[in-house]
Amino acid sequence: MKTYDLxxxxxxxxxxxxxxxxEDDPEVKIALIDKDEPGGICLTRGCIPSxxxxxxxxxxxxxxxxxxxxxEARIQRIDFSGVMERMRASIGKEVERIRQGLSHxxxxxxxxxxxxxxxxxxxxxxxxxxxxxxxxxxTGSQPLIPPVPGLSEAGFLTxxxxxxxxxxxxxxxxxxxxxxxxxxxxxxxxxxxxxxIIGRNPQFLPDEEPEISALAxxxxxxxxxxxxxxxxxxxRNRGGGEKVIVARPREKGPEVTVxxxxxxxxxxxxxxxxxLHPERSGIRTTPEGWIEVNExxxxxCPNIWALGxxxxxxxxxxxxxxxxxxxxxxxxLKAKTKVDYHAIPHAVFSHPEIASVGMKEREVLAVHGExxxxxxxxxxxxxxxxxxxALKDYFVKVIVDMNNRILGAHIIxxxxxxxxxxxxxxxYTADRSARPITHGMHIHPAxxxxxxxxxxxxxxxxxxxxALRKKFPG
Numbered sequence: 001m002k003t004y005d006l007x008x009x010x011x012x013x014x015x016x017x018x019x020x021x022x023e024d025d026p027e028v029k030i031a032l033i034d035k036d037e038p039g040g041i042c043l044t045r046g047c048i049p050s051x052x053x054x055x056x057x058x059x060x061x062x063x064x065x066x067x068x069x070x071x072e073a074r075i076q077r078i079d080f081s082g083v084m085e086r087m088r089a090s091i092g093k094e095v096e097r098i099r100q101g102l103s104h105x106x107x108x109x110x111x112x113x114x115x116x117x118x119x120x121x122x123x124x125x126x127x128x129x130x131x132x133x134x135x136x137x138x139t140g141s142q143p144l145i146p147p148v149p150g151l152s153e154a155g156f157l158t159x160x161x162x163x164x165x166x167x168x169x170x171x172x173x174x175x176x177x178x179x180x181x182x183x184x185x186x187x188x189x190x191x192x193x194x195x196x197i198i199g200r201n202p203q204f205l206p207d208e209e210p211e212i213s214a215l216a217x218x219x220x221x222x223x224x225x226x227x228x229x230x231x232x233x234x235x236r237n238r239g240g241g242e243k244v245i246v247a248r249p250r251e252k253g254p255e256v257t258v259x260x261x262x263x264x265x266x267x268x269x270x271x272x273x274x275x276l277h278p279e280r281s282g283i284r285t286t287p288e289g290w291i292e293v294n295e296x297x298x299x300x301c302p303n304i305w306a307l308g309x310x311x312x313x314x315x316x317x318x319x320x321x322x323x324x325x326x327x328x329x330x331x332x333l334k335a336k337t338k339v340d341y342h343a344i345p346h347a348v349f350s351h352p353e354i355a356s357v358g359m360k361e362r363e364v365l366a367v368h369g370e371x372x373x374x375x376x377x378x379x380x381x382x383x384x385x386x387x388x389x390a391l392k393d394y395f396v397k398v399i400v401d402m403n404n405r406i407l408g409a410h411i412i413x414x415x416x417x418x419x420x421x422x423x424x425x426x427x428y429t430a431d432r433s434a435r436p437i438t439h440g441m442h443i444h445p446a447x448x449x450x451x452x453x454x455x456x457x458x459x460x461x462x463x464x465x466x467a468l469r470k471k472f473p474g
Contacts, residue, residue, distance in 0.1 A: 007132030012040020014138025057190035176266035358408030384445030
């Protein structure tokens, strides 16, 4: 049995620290294991391929709205197969580059196979057994498939398998109302599919602020049907390539039937830890099946850490990269650094785009009370650049405490993922003060002024909601 200084399971963020480890010790011996294509979920099935698809969709939406600016433009043809092939070629090239690098590295034994624990610190990989002094678990996650009668028989797509598509379905039903549903609903509807989103939660995009979710639903409903608060009860194959989805309101109301050529299941992510048999190494898992870790990302077995999707906390690539750096510090520098999740940002690359960081209003009020916080609000259309772009109803919401300390921010509108970054950066400073935004120069006229002005228009929570009701009476 071969013993390694380090075993890493997963070629995503967990493998990102290997260069640092090898710089510290050029003779270190590493085993890198991944049953899937190298590069991790973000590269092979998640963030990167989806954004390669969503950018063409964004261009299509911009052409569609050009008439508001006095430009009459017409989309002559959409080469769906070409869009998909461009994505696959780009991803395939990067995957192959990583595979070649791993296969010929003198410090790394690369195992493109499944692994499972047989005892503490000992793994079976294929037909061999290996042992590691330290082990990093970056096992990722997988699509969650709800137990809907008839779904498997009728056939369905996931965010993994849709990347192999080459033909655009005339009608697409999406089961789920979260980030993946919103982004792929945007993509397929822009490409020309008739899209219906069916979500269980009464709120579309339930992890966003209610007012942002409501505006996103209103805007996106112009290009697709969005059902919320509905439980899919049955799926059946009607023949002729048609699938019938039967959904029922979770409260009360008539049954709904949706017919589509393809079904995309976007109901969330599920753990993959079970295939490792972590219990054989004394590694505890949560009731949901994620690998349990402490504030140092250590598992219940010393010298074994879990990061990224594997531990079930915030399924974002940037969070996994952050955790990888922390695991490196704790495992190899003996720094004993605790995780800090106070400002985990995310973006939804739908149309309109959404971005968020920190606490939601409900969470803030529960901790600080209405007297302890202020909320800032600014509309894109009230800035010079927003007016130039003919934007309507999009806004920035920021939340601070009475010491002007940033607690959270939420944006809906063009370039939301870029606009929120200056807020994120300040939330990682010692005092988290908004002062640099309100006192620093912002280019005029640029969209960044909408962030500056939001911090300049702080008000009590009650007045903020009055301003919203004035804008959106319904």
